[in-house]
Amino acid sequence: MTRSADTPATTGPGRSWTCSLPLHGVHPVRRVAFAVLAAALVAGGCSAGTGTAQPDQLRIAVAEDFGPLNILNQSEDPLTFLVYDRLVAPSPYAQDPQPWLATEVRNVDPKTWMISLREDVTWHDGEPLTAQDVAFTVSWFKEVPSGTYTHHITTVPHIAQVEVLDTYQVRLTCAYACPFLGTVTLAHVPIMPEHIWSGIEEPTRHTELPVGTGPYRLVSHEPGQGYRFEANPDYFAGEPLVETLLMPIIPNPTTTFTALRTGEIDAATQFLPPELVEQFRNADDIEVITTTPLQFPELRINYRRAPFDDPEFRRALSMAIDRRELNDTVWLGKGRVADRGYPHPDSPWTNPELRTTYQPQAARQLLDRLGFTDADGDGVREGPGGPLSYTIYVDGSVPVRVRATQLVAEQLREIGIGARAETIDTGALSNLLDSKEYDLYLDSIGAHGVADPTQFIMSHFSGYLWDLPEVPYPAFQALFGEWKAAETIEARAGVSWRMQELFNSRPTAIPLHYPSGELGYRPEAYDGWVESPGYGLVHKWSLLPREVAQGAGAILEPGR
Known part of the structure; x- marks a missing residue:
């Protein structure tokens, strides 16, 4: 099947998705028409199509306890969307999202969308999914406390x-x-x-196990211990390939990978540290897949404090970072040099022309022009507030980040900024960030922050990348006005690209490395893992019939 004849060939109002196979490989900015998921979805009885053994149970280690997957609290998308579904799949990070709970999604004018739902979807408790659930979801996210999903309803858009x-x-x-x-x-x-x-008065305090429409039901959560998911045999897209998922919570990477090596677990959501990759590749009973995760470690800058409130000072910091040295020394050449700025270059929404190059001499000259000089010859520049001596905080439990922080501090010292690394525990780092009592810190950010084009804008209002309207930013605010007025994907993406150029010329967060994510698993237990944009290997698409995942545009073919 191909794009149906009545699919409108337009990127403005009138765009719709209808029942045909997806048009793969078309960048959203250049897309001429949108097509939809086809009959693969309705073939509920299909098999994996890969020759993969279908085990009754898998043991998959997760690094954190996300509670009972209350989406208003801390949660993890790959686990959350084992239970829940979206109207469109697989995620905002994919090249060609397709209708999922919806059968058609149609843009009838610049402000209006029509949605038609599947009529064969039920919640885990047997109740049917209807349009009333969609309307409730939109209204509910307007009322609950601000979180990961609310900005999509209340702000952008x-x-x-x-x-x-x-x-x-x-x-x-x-x-x-x-x-x-x-x-x-x-x-x-x-x-x-x-x-x-609708009957829960304090939704953020709700601790009952979730009811969704997804391929798995969460049947048990033991705080600090783990999760148990059971397959939903009535899932509209096809019965999952694995009946039970046991997910022990193992925060310590050493413990996780020891368990994988000894066969106590079958897979893990944590990436292998660079120094362990070859060891696991050489093991006869473990397979290693190299993924391209939509995440990166970043140097966060407190733009509320002088001299970091000066955009030219922040630009000098960015030019002083030798990202190639970080890639080669800290990450042992695995991954890519982070010289294409923020957001992540693999997001379909990122400006492909962005560049952030290493220019230490230009950084020194810029600091000179700003009046920061080393008057006493001790190697550290001085300014109105005294010596440019700062602490870079980092979570001491993540060795690779500690090494990166130490190297960044050395690189800043090369241009006359007296930086030093200081390790603190995870809780102390979180408290520090909430208090805003820091100059610099190193942490990691995931797909929602670096690949969702609307979250990039929202981060300028949330206090993450900026704090509008409390802290004025006239140049960005002017572009935001243009962004809101843009009526097509092409026009809006063009404004987004200019926003990204502005950000990278005066960054408040500096990407340090675009990692490759090496994930290990035991193929004799299960060999059906596939990569989905932003989600690694452990997600619903690895556990559904292969043709269903392919039809949804959910799979990136991994390197092995």
């Missing part, structure tokens, strides 16, 4: 009105043009069951 047209049709109207709604918002926000959450 701002869904002003939701109307239930019949049992399986909904109309969404935005306060301003929302061309990204189909490919980003609806590809990220989980649909919530009205019959469950």
